[in-house]
Amino acid sequence: MIRIGIVGYGNLGKSCESLIKRSDDMELFGIFTRRDLKEDKFYLLDDINDYKDDIDVLILCGSSDKDILIQAPKLIENFNTVDSFDTHKKIYDYYKEMDKLAKDNKKTALISTGWDPGLFSLIRTYAESVLEDGNTYTFWGKGISQGHSAAVRSIDGIADASQYTIPKEDYIEKVKNGENLEFKAEDxxxxxxxxxxxxGYDLKELEKEIKxxxxxxxxxxxSVHFISQDELNRNHKGMPHGGRVIRSGKSANNNLSTIEFRLDLDSNPDFTAAVDLAYARAIYRFNKEEKYGAYTVLDIAPKYLSKKDYDKLLKENI
Amino acid sequence: MIRIGIVGYGNLGKSCESLIKRSDDMELFGIFTRRDLKEDKFYLLDDINDYKDDIDVLILCGSSDKDILIQAPKLIENFNTVDSFDTHKKIYDYYKEMDKLAKDNKKTALISTGWDPGLFSLIRTYAESVLEDGNTYTFWGKGISQGHSAAVRSIDGIADASQYTIPKEDYIEKVKNGENLEFKAEDxxxxxxxxxxxxGYDLKELEKEIKxxxxxxxxxxxSVHFISQDELNRNHKGMPHGGRVIRSGKSANNNLSTIEFRLDLDSNPDFTAAVDLAYARAIYRFNKEEKYGAYTVLDIAPKYLSKKDYDKLLKENI
Incomplete structure (x- = not known):
């Protein structure tokens, strides 16, 4: 059994917790938080080093900039780690820092997994390596963006809000048909x-302010819809998300090939947790094989994620 | 430059040839065939060992049972190889044989790549590793099946034929919606x-015979449609294909996740060639790293397929 520790108990930490309970090759050692929750399986994050021999892999479930950037460089001294660090601009520097620290301490870190970055990153890499002459497009949604929802809620006069990101179907159709479009995410x-x-707030003014x-x-x-708290709670408090990576390109004889990878997720944190745990299995094995340092999904061969042994993979998956 | 040799000059060999011409990190050393084509770049397969120092990777483009099973165990003594061996029942034994021979000779073989087996194999592995509690379904088409077309042509009274395999959309919709269906490919x-x-042949009888x-x-x-040779030539002589791997499953809180990977290909051999060449790059690197033996797509981390260096991948692909 792979012994997992969870750092942080927000949506992602909770999803990891429930998923580990259903796993037959992983067990939950405990959940580490800043405040002492005084419950079974909960520990103070400050005490985590006391348990370094009891945990095989830590899943870092905090926010990228406020938590992971600060916690991970300390935790890697004593633990193997998996995180979903997603501040794109900082991934390169974060990787370099973690790679050095992990090697110095003979630990293994898998950074920036999840679905984007994560599965989408590896699909982008496979697709562009195979179809060299083409274009890759990433679409997000339909789904709730936590960051954008929070931005709306931060406006004076807004009691609560949920924001959906929705891709434009006509853009998706065009790129699947090989049209060589150049556009920004906002288009x-x-x-x-x-x-x-x-x-007491003017809705027209609030709408202007949001936009x-x-x-x-x-x-x-x-588009902005003002609704009651009841309706928001009833219809817009889920965490659905998803997206697509599409690459289309022409082969030697001007034949079109289109590669599409699509995720439709009722729960963004549940699926991210599922990806994190599959990579926890991989990183556990990497560390056993003395592969120390920082890694991304691009370094991990598919077999490392699977519970099946190689003979079974050959027979059932190829 | 990675020096490629092509063995076999059918559809796949021809697609490899045109693709290598457009590549900037590969060059075509030559094409090896059984008959002497007396043209530049063509060589007799019997003489191939004379060129063992001139070729980095051989792409085996013959048929699985009649060519690859016989050729590959000989060629691996002197060459690194990539093939699209696709006789599912024999892949396990073929792997074991090639693994031993490749290790004995310090060579590297990548077997059974392409899109199915190949990209579909690795998607099946990623998807089931992430979404443990779910079902994976593979659909093929709409596309031309060479084997089925040949079976029809082999009937006395049939001058020519093309056969399309078409997935049933209602099955696709159901599995994407998480319905836990059990069915066979024929359903x-x-x-x-x-x-x-x-x-002079009776169409009703021929139709019965085909079915x-x-x-x-x-x-x-x-369904069987009798048409003129002209119409067949005009509308049904392409080699389109494609398919989908779909896995849907429930996460801890009964939330549904659906993963879909889809290929739409104007030309089956062009795309298979593109996959073969990306894996030729990987296997070239594996051999340089002294990773000897037989491998499948499940052993190869995504970064090995890419022309980009790791820093660039970190900045652009993650």
């Missing part, structure tokens, strides 16, 4: 906001 | 035959 997606206004939030909304086609 | 696909009858060819058609919902 190919629309944003739909469901918001609850506080009493002009820089980076989050100002460049996007955005 | 989920229909076969459509376009045939040219020879003069009762064992294994190929007898268990399938099959």
């Amino acid at each position: 190919a997606h629309v944003r739909e906001v469901f918001a609850v206004a506080k009493e 002009s939030i820089p980076n989050y909304f100002d460049k996007y086609e955005t | 989920a696909h229909v076969r459509e035959v376009f045939a040219v009858a020879k003069e 009762s060819i064992p294994n190929y058609f007898d268990k399938y919902e099959t």
